[in-house]
Amino acid sequence: MEKRYFDLNIEQVLENWEVYHAVREIIANALDETILTNTSSVDIFKDESGYWHIKDFGRGLNYQHFSQNENEEKGKAEGIIGKFGVGLKDALAVFYRHNVHVKFKSKYGVFSTQMHKKDGFRDIDTLHVVVSEPTNLDFLGTEFILSISDEDMAKAKSLFLTFKSDRPIEITEFGEVYKKDGEIATIYVNGIQVALEENYMFDYNITKLSMAMKKALNRERSNVGRVAYAETVKKILLKSNSESIIQNLIYELKNYNMGGSYDEINYVDIQVHAMKTYNTRKPAMFVSQERAYQLTNDDKEKIKDSGRELIIVPQNAFDKIEYSKDYNGNAMGTFELVQKEYNEGFKYIWVSTESLSSSRKNVWEKRNDVMNWLGDTNWRHKIQISKTINENVSGDTQGVYDSNENAIIIKEDILDNETIFIDVLIHEYIHATTGYPDNSREFENELGKIIGRMGAELFNKQIEQKNNKIEKKFGLGKVLNLFNTRK
Template identity: 40%
Template sequence: MAVAKKFDLNIEKVLEDWEIYHAIREIIANALDEQIITNTKDIEISHNWRGSWHIRDFGRGLRYKHLTQNENEEKLKNPHLIGKFGVGLKDALATFNRRGIDLFIKSAHGDITLDKTQKYGFEDIETLHAYLHPPSDPEFIGTEFVLRGCSEEDIKRAKELFLKFTREKVLESTQFGEVLERKGRTANVYINGVKLAEEENFLFSYNITSLTSAIKKALNRERTNVGRVAYSERVKSILLDCKDHAIANILVDNLKGFEEGTISDELRWADIYTHAIRILSSREKTVFFTANDLQERPDMYSKARDGGYSVITVPETIREKIKDLSDFKGEPILELDKFKEEWNSSFEFKFVDSGNLDLNEKKVFSYTDKLFKIIGGRPPNVKEVKISETMLMNNATFREADGLWQPSSGQIIIKRSKLRSVSEYAGVLIHEAAHALGFTSDVSVEFEEELTRLLGIIASKILLS
């Protein structure tokens, strides 16, 4: 009978926080990696009548040298594999020993058992050793780990750490990873199919398949307590690369919950929020107002709703980001400024014939020529004064203008509501006459000078009459 060879596993520090299921995770991860590398059939996890659990792959078979490696170059070079650290397997063996789990490893290259014995050269120190026995089945295909003493709950908890077994539905695949349908109370973040973190307020679960340097750096030996900062950029990349309507629909529906404070954490990232806005704007007639816009411009809100637009509330910071953006159809995204421009461009005056004015309005309107006479006569370029029920938006105030001078048609247009009194009508008429005389816009020096000149004429006539 051949004598078993033993070798020291040289485990310097035992991971005290690891439970049995953490160690089982490493065994499953190695089996799945071998399945991918060798393109062999699915791994098997089974339970026999003796109470042992069996985890088996159908690859090349474990060799004792695999227990001496700190890092596996083959795994490091393959971006699709789960394992990063060769020490993961040794950590698992140490955890099994510390937790009282009997382990037997079977492959065509030999059978392996574990035991503690004196460290070579240090008789007072006992360390964990692996014992390599001749193979019980030289024709055996793959590697089988036989565990005695672990529970069904241990196996269940370990399997829950793998996307392969949780079977979360893939909603969309991108070059950076997959968006998964969230199941249960928390969302999960996976790295190549192994759970890395849980997120209570994520809208989706994610499987990251393209690792960033931040993720690689954060993948510690324990593979636990990896913070969001490590994977948030890659999650953003996955979402921004999505093109399917299913993802867009969910993002957009969640976006509409901003006002109630129910949006997910992904939508709190400006890039994703903006992306969702572009999707929504491409699909629906939508206007994006800030809370301040709604408070100060309820008239614009009414105009938007009356025009068949959905009104979505956004933060001020997001409004600044979308002001010059286009949606995915190339159309401008409508925030308050853009909506006003669009409303003005499609605007049509509702002119009122003087014969349809009421008695008071007719009386006020009849003072038109007298008012012109006060300021020196009707400006030669003013062909007519017209009354309209509706008016364009004032560029400065975003409210309907009281009056408007249109040089192209030679018309002064005044809002009908200004005919309520002579003073209101006179003020607007003289204001627009100043534009006609000075060919200037509001808040310009030239306009101020022209208006001042007209006021001086009016005052002098009153004083000298």
């Protein structure tokens, strides 16, 4: 058969492509053919003469594949990235520019490249594929033979997931997640590298292409912008629940306010997903940074006793989970939940009068003086001592009126200070006798009445004591004479 020449009609050679980029296209086409035909794996080897071979076992390459048009079959198939014609023609042009000897064969012919007169324009030479008669009509697939270096082959293979030993840590309907190898993360599309990310936490292999992604897979296929795949990466993570991924996301969330976090954690939806998943597995307590600053030492002790891990998260993420449930239908771990659990599991540790030290016992006896002054005949018999106080009843930490116990309960250690004891006792007495809560106007009015009465009595007593001193010193007659004289 006479040799035929097929004009590749390449208007512009990709100047930034190296040899390994061209090899990548040959490997990608071979892998695609394997998927489309469900045939044996691609065979890549080096012969005794130093030439590298790339062989698939599909249907075989023919001259129609040199058309510029995209392959319709590949456009509809899942898991395919190659575009027979576009990538292949670019690869052949790059090989020619770098003086790489290339030959490929199938049952349809033996092919090579050379510059040849353009049909109809004898004064113009363009790159053509030379089509020769096939040497084996039973040949399976297509085999490329290339005079390339071992380094170029290694670089080309490094762009494919299939040649790596890594296994995905998560597989979703949108793609896969891999532990990244080194400091730079890699973005793959159907197993072939399309971008590098300096601040991504994982490697990603996108298997479900959005329209933006399809449009972004241009001729170069190696510098796809983040805008094309960021949304798909987000979808992959929102479908991920493996231990490794969630742990890493929570770790980044803990350090979010200190800066330097990986970019994936900047999505609020991913923050929420990580928290809701983590909540199903481990006892945690999520709190916003602002609320964390407001936690008292008692609050922190309560959290510690609850066995929950304290995780400080951004305010906007906390707002989305504060009153929500996790993926198992359980309430999200918040400080309100810790307080509720504390209240449900709380028990008073009662203290008997007999067990008090002598100094504390002396302070304790002052309760009778306070009750006498208040004119009480009922509540003096309903005052108890406990080592613990259920502060969730009213928010008080030194004493409390607990309606469930129908008692005023004083924390034992305030018996070390008589002034504080009397203060707490009167405070809780008002709660018990009125039912008014702290910080209400009604409670303040009742407290004001007692303070007013106490002040008046103290003031009158001081005047009385002063008058008694004067009378004792001068006598009643002298006082009256002094008074009348001043009049």
